[in-house]
Amino acid sequence: MAHLSLTNVGKTYGGSAQAAVADVNIEIKDGEFIVLVGPSGCGKSTLLRMVAGLETISQGEIRIGERLVNQLDPAERDIAMVFQNYALYPHMSVRDNMAYGLKNRGESKAVIEERVAEAARMLELRPYLDRKPRALSGGQRQRVAMGRAIVRQPSAFLFDEPLSNLDAKLRVSMRMEIRKLQRRLGTTSLYVTHDQLEAMTLADRLVVLNGGRVEQIGAPLEVYRAPASTFVASFIGAPAMCLLDAQVENGTVMLEGHALAPVAQAAGPVTLGLRAEDLRITPGGVPMRVDHIEELGAQRIVHGYVGDQALAMIDTSEAPLPETVHLGVAPARVHLFDAQSGRRIEAAAQPVAVPAE
């Protein structure tokens, strides 16, 4: 158990001109669950593997606890890692898989046995201790991989997309299990995923990565309510936030010539961000031509166009919809981004901490 600090961490692979990871600064508190999230190829794994010691660190410093670990071997860093494909030793029994690291460390037999038994109890793996990994289901294998991490009692857990190989249902239940386990053990964790839902549900804080750089760090709701850039806005939340070209005129944001909401912002072009779940059907709102409807049961996602810009809204009524619906949004839920840089314009909405309703 320890805090983890990354200072100006960067990585450039040999033979590649572009940095895979650049200028990453993260302070992770003891016991915190941090999720690195971003699209495929954004450098999440690279960053995690640098923490693990599986990749060399090109720039910056990584500290685990107070120790600078840049030059240490993975085994000396006091971390444990869970891989996407489990990476269990196929020829060893579940018990041996979990015990292998401890054996190499020279722990006594009694300690090893006790820790393995404890982990097996926690993960409900006791009936499978003598089986080989191939005789286990995907979910069980992943639990063995977690057991292997737990028995080491490391300073930090590192997860690299541990649930990606599981089917959707199992993923949800394993997600909860991981979260519960982490709370219970209180071990600092760094978790990589490309799935924003997984990130939202697991994280104490999210780190959104884009092209090897940090776009935003914050609690899931903070990131959801106040995305720092159009990239974060379109990545976090499902369905994705719609980004539209709009104008601010006289303190009002205008979409295709229709007034939408008052904003405290100088006149000029902006990128307007609207979440489907924030839009309401209101008489006199912005007209949207309905294109198609996704029925989800509890709700439906209505896709349409304002002018020629695509927009989606979530509707919970079951009444048939006219060809054109009129939409409104609470001013606090209007997100404005700089039309050029895509960065959030902070003054746009009301204070974020108070959810407007």
Added chain:
Amino acid sequence: MQKIKPLDHLILILGALFLCTPVVMALMSSTHAAIDIHSNGLFLTPGSHGAETYTKVLTSRGGFTGDVTGLLMLTNSMIMGLGFAIGKIALSMMAAYALVYFRFRFATLIFWAIFATLLLPLEVRIMPSYQVMSELHLLNTYTGLIVPLLASATGTFFFRQFFRSVPDELLEAARIDGAGPVKFFIDVLVPLSKTMMAAIFIIMFIYGWNQYLWPLLMTTDESFFTLMRGIKSILQVWVGSQIPDYNEAFALAVLAMVPPVAVVVIFQRMFIKGLTESDK
């Protein structure tokens, strides 16, 4: 289900007979007296001299020194076969390990250089090899018989391909678990390679067992004679009116077949078990 086609079966039966008859003939003929074979040709039915011939072949002393028994030759062949198989597996696994897991310059070039030696079989380089051994005073030793032929491009190639198919994460997990290069090799790679080792063991044992030219050149001391040389020397005694001991030659040939067959049977089972067991 497919319909049984008589013609297919006929072809298969003929093929099986074609392959099996010589073996059966050797076995049966070895149980007859040499004189019968000489006058009547080969037999397909068992004779009555089996026990006597095999005992003689295994225990009677022969050769110039009168010290060479069949048993000794059998032992020598066994040493050759096992030495080749085990030595080649050990050496080529280590070479492949270095090629796959250690980053050094020219690894690929070195690999292709090793691979290219396949084009240079023993027969091509037999004189220089002999000279080297002779200058090292290793003629008439097991070391001289086995070591010069241990480097195996085939083995290295197979193990290299196999190691490359092992997922990288396994190495990474092992590194986090504190296993250094040697530990990873012994604790993870070697057990994973079992089926590969069984397959190469079969090939290399038979290769070693069947060596003829190299032992012929390397050893003049009769106590190093292998079965392959023994069979030859039995048939060489065309002295005067003596009839060659056909029966003994056949008996030796049959004996020479037993260990390779045993190796194939034993390791094939392991080999298949390994294939069906390891799905990951």
